[in-house]
Amino acid sequence: MILIHCPYCDEKRPEIEFANAGQAHIARPLDPSGQSDAEWEAYLFIRANPRGRHHERWRHIHGCGRFFNAVRDTVTDKFETTYKAGEPRR
Amino acid sequence: MSEALFRNEPVPSTPYVADGVSISLAAPLKRYSLRARTAEALETVLNVKVPQKIGATEGGIACLGPDEWLLRTAAETAMPTGAGLPVAITDIGERSICLIVEGPRAAELLMTGCPLDLDNFAVGRATRTIYETVEIIIIREGEDRFHVEVWRSFAAWLWTAFTAAASH
């Protein structure tokens, strides 16, 4: 069970307090109805599956409740960093 | 109208006492979920001090997240609704019950299923966490005294889990 640093609580907490929430930095288009089918498909369904560095979202669901972003290595399962939702991609 | 109705609690009213630790149901409390972007926004509405730091408690108010506080009180004072203001005050008085876990083995008992290091969890600190698969809120009231808030529907299970672990 890994430890994850919650950027809101500012401490490492056990994995079972968290829930993964998929790839990070995929913003909902401001005007969905203005999206072409291809653009909307890309937003809805197309996700990265990198070997190595991966930006993803987690939620400290059994803690402070906040969603945040993380950079995790998908090979080693090590977290490089975590940062608050809304902060620029690292 | 009919006479006062009885409260139906999910756990026994008699404390469970084991070697070095006891588990008991706390008396009914009023509870409110307080939400706002800042502690100051709530202070304006409630006219009391609201702790800033996640995990801190002050005057019965525990800061559980950057925009979330839990107020527990036995007082009968009416709460403002915060109507029209950028705050949310919600009555959750009966959402959970509070189990008091007390005694020299209190921290040890909680750590049977809670993955936090309670040796390094200061008196006065509060947090939402998990016991095995059940979400709880732990408030350290004293060196050997914890309050454990648990949603009512899970309380019977948690009572059984605590008493089983305490008996070991």
Next chain:
Amino acid sequence: MSGFRLETGGRIDRSQPVTFSFDGKTYTGFAGDSLASALLANGVMLFGRSFKYHRPRGLVAAGSEEPNALISVNRGPGRFTPNLRATGVEIHDGLKAFSQNRWPSLAMDFGAINDRLGMFFPAGFYNKTFMWPRSFWDKVYEPAIRKMAGLGDAPTAEDPDVYASTYAHCDLLIIGAGPAGIDAALGAMDTNKRIVLMDEQDELGGGALADPALWPWLERSVKALTDAANVTILTRTTAFGYYHDNFIGAVQRLTDHRPENEDTPREKLWRIRAGEVVLAQGAIERPLVFDGNDTPGVMLSSAAKVYANRYGVAVGKTPALMASHDSGWHDVFALAKAGVGISAIIDVRESVDSALMLEAERLGIPVYLNHGVVGVNGRHNVSAVDICDYGNQRVHRVNTDALLMAGGWTPSVHLWSHSKGSLKWRDELGAYVPDLPNENVVCVGGCSGDWDFGTGAVIDMLPTPKDQSRIKAFVDFQNDVTAKDIKLAVREGFRSIEHIKRYTTNGMATDQGKTSNLNGLQIASSALDKPVPDIGLTSFRPPYTPQTFGALAGHAKGALFQPTRTTNIDSWAQAHGAVFELVAQWRRARYFPKAGENMHAAVNRECVAVRSSVGIFDASTLGKIEVVGPDAAEFLNRMYTNPWKALEPGRCRYGLLLKEDGFITDDGVSARLAPDRFHLTTTTGGAARVLNMMEDYLQTEWPDLDVWLTSTTEQYAVIALQGPNARKVLEPLVEGIDLSAEAFPHMAIREGTICGIETRLFRVSFTGELGFEINVPTAYGRAVWEQLMAQGAQYDITPYGTEAMHVLRAEKGFIIVGQDTDGTVTPFDAGLDWAVGKKKPDFVGKRSMARPDIVAPGRKQLIGLLTDDPNVVLEEGAQIVADPKQPIPMTMIGHVTSSYWSEALGRSIAMALVAGGHDMTGGTLHIPMPGKTHSAKVSGVVFYDPEGARLHV
């Protein structure tokens, strides 16, 4: 000859005899004996039969690496444990142990015929032979193979023992309490670190337990550590797995070593988070590979020293040593000191340290350098060995009753490898040792390759002049893998050790190759003519040694298997004979049978009561979310398909929630309590999912909105009162609310009190009847329910369960998300397009409703089905076809989602998802079922009171 108890020595308590049995025969040992040492002291050399060839096997080791002596222990009904290593079982009075994999008895085993037929069982034999015919595998081959080749029997009765479990935290975790581990603990003891020192054995000391010269030091050290307040000592505790961020799983055995079964936990699972880990697991001696090396009486020389010095047991009167490493010489010198006569020292090396030669000479032990064992005489015990002089290839016989192997050492890097630490090959050790750590961990002592018992030659197997095809030189004792099998795998084209391992099963037994991996690697390396590092090393995975399922489950069995959520009214339902079902984690009353009623009769009666008078239903499990803040209406408007901004306070609205892909994910009736406060409801199973989804949008897409969400599912007990007499029951109990139809219309909410308790009273209906949902603070749920029951007695108020609720809603065509939808159903598919705000520019899922696949014709759509035979109730999940005469396999165009007997209509009703269903109204579809194909007419989904006249009263 065979093993016997020495006159003196050992750490056993000779004043405390212990009586136990093995295969029904009674033996006596002493307190402090392992089952292995006690049996050895009684002259027992035969401990089991091998996995594949059923060859007689004895002890190889004295510790947890033992591959052969797997036994079962029976502690009574449900307390049967197979596959324990006799070396790790502490004897106690009354212990009942049994050998395994033999029939009819250990000494005379029928399956031993496999050994005679061994030439027919090469590596890959099963893969090659039992592939055809395919259908024979399950029915014929596998059961037969399992009967013949196997380990202990799996227990059949339920385990009555209890198991404890805990998390723990420390600054320093030391795994292994041999001299290196103890030194690490002593070194850190005077800091303020929280230290945990664990060892799998029953006392601290590790290798020092077999070295009497170290006992005074050991005693002092253990006392110091025991007295230190910051040191926790866990004996009989096996660290079985090393996980991310210094998280270690360990099992502590608490009661198996005691005579009586106790109420206290049998084992305890420790889930430890450590700041720093010190691995001091030591090293395991390596057997040598030669013909007959599995004969009982052939064992590791270090094990013989443990038996002599720790347990006071000699493995034989005149053991001989076969060595390629200095450590074996030291071991037999120690045996000689303990009073055991050594018949010979045989060493493959041409020369050894002169100090060893001098000591052997002083002790009068014959030494054969540049010799190797090429044959072992005796089937159930060693009687003599044939040794070959490699100088002239002459073979001569040495009489001996035991043969000790000293093939060098393998550092125990198992946990290091679990932690993903890297390894490096050290040629002079012929072993992998820890290199770079992946966690905050260090290896000390033997497991780091650091030891002081001299040097040795690294060899793959002992040279022999014999025909290689006629010998059985074992590499993996537990899985019966020979050197020949590995060479065959290489000849057949396997190049990677990962493939060789899987083909031969070398190292894949329950011991994970503790004694076999390195010998297997060396043999493969020679056969491939490549250095070992080039063919790799297989991975070690948890558990280090097998652990019980009970320990891993911990408390999670019986009532604690998983949380069962109960409502405040559950205890009333229980007391009134409800039959329950699980819905998500909730226990819900399914129906309330009266004496003699089956489910059908009870549900019919409950449905009739609701339609004719009044029914009462515990709806507390409904998910509830309080949405509060100035932007509450704006937020809901973005989340739900329908418009929310214009909803008046005091009114309710049915909300349909889509995922962004346009498919229905939840629904529920929600109320506006105030301009900035809503009371949402969700489905029972969807409560957590919906809250998480809403938080996600709120926190990450629209953080500018001033609105907050609070789960209030458990704040309120919810009692649904449904039926034409519902208002009459309610009226005398409610204060502060005008219940008249004019003042309190359908889809409205009022706040007041019921029985003096504050309530949020909804006028809503999931039955099609006049209905109310009474929300009261949870603690008062049961009390209010009982007041309603008393008040409703004059109307024959009837409690109903989830089954009647399902029938009643189906009669009205109300969907259940997750039953009538499956994650691929749009509002249009479900006939709920009326709930979609056509003028709203955006809401979650709106854009997807215009996706090409969503607007394409032929989508599955929700329809009603009325069977031509009104008495036929279709099976839910049944497949639907258009033409029952088409050839098989038929084209299935949909399936039945809901199907019930409707007492109100006197016939069956069903809902179904059918491709293009909305255009089929009036047509006939067919539902093939076992024995008969049913036909049904397509209808709308509202079967009862389509005008809704019964609601507005």
